[in-house]
Amino acid sequence: MPIIAPLETSLSPAKFKQLRALILGGTSEGRRLAGRLAGESEIYAVMSLAGRTKAPLDVGLPMRVGGFGGVDGLIRYLTEARIDRVIDATHPFAARISANARAACAAVGVPLAVFSRPPWRARDGDRWIEVADNESAARALGDAKRRVFLTVGRLGVAAFRASPRHEYLIRSIEPPDAHELPPLSTSILSRGPFEREDEIALMRERRIEVVVTKNSGGASTYAKIEAARALNLEVVVIAPPAYGDILQLTDLDAAMAFLGASAAP
Helix, strand or coil: CCCCCCCCCCCCCCCHCCCEEEEEECHHHHHHEEEEEEEECCCCEEEEHHHHHHCCCCCCCCCCCCCCCCCCCCHHHHHHHCEEEECCCCCCCCCHHHHHHHHHHHCCCCEEEECCCCCCCCCCCCCEEEEHHHHHHHHCCCCCCCCEEECCHHHHHHHHHHHCEEEEEECHHHHHCCCEEEEEEEEECCCCCHHHHHHHHHHHCCCCCCEEEECCCCCCCCCHHHHHHHHEEEEEECCCCCCCCCEEEEEEHHHHHHCCCCCCC
16 A cells, blocks of 8 residues: 655645645546656645555655545645645546545635546547446447447446446456446456557457447547547447536646646656
């Protein structure tokens, strides 16, 4: 288990001059931001991870692993750790922590920004069915038995037990809980980035007929979209949640500027 960063409520005068930032991580964007912040002397930043991945990557910053205890716990942390800025660099579908961050930051007046990748957009040749959530995706598979490549993360597979007639190839970083798996399913564990030709080969080998994915954006897992396009496969795409009026950043320099750092590394 990675070390949990101390709150550092007893700070030297030099520390008070630093801007103190909390990065809610779990994405490649969060890791890139951490790499830049690790070299910033004027910013003290802590990376917080939900703890769902058993072996998180070292990001070069003090790390906090595990939940805060809801909105009240996050308010307490922001106050005791004297946090000046929060950047939400969690997965686009990490709805609960994002909602908690919005509520907690509003309660204590700490500026919040979302740093995320832009969602994918359908291109010529794509056969997309866009849906709102996992349950809708399961229904979109229809009644006829199909071979499904399911890439919605281990926490989303339980919704597909409602469509047990299909054969599922489930790919995730961590293994799903056995009791949440659809009855006709095979799991493979892998972390991106993935290559287009490898994805084409996998889909051909497993005779995949339809791909189900969250629209998480970015390049790391886009190869499955390219492969489905090349093979003329249908893709059920789960739309990302809306962020409302929260400041949204998709550029690393913009995220650094939000924290008051220079844009150039």
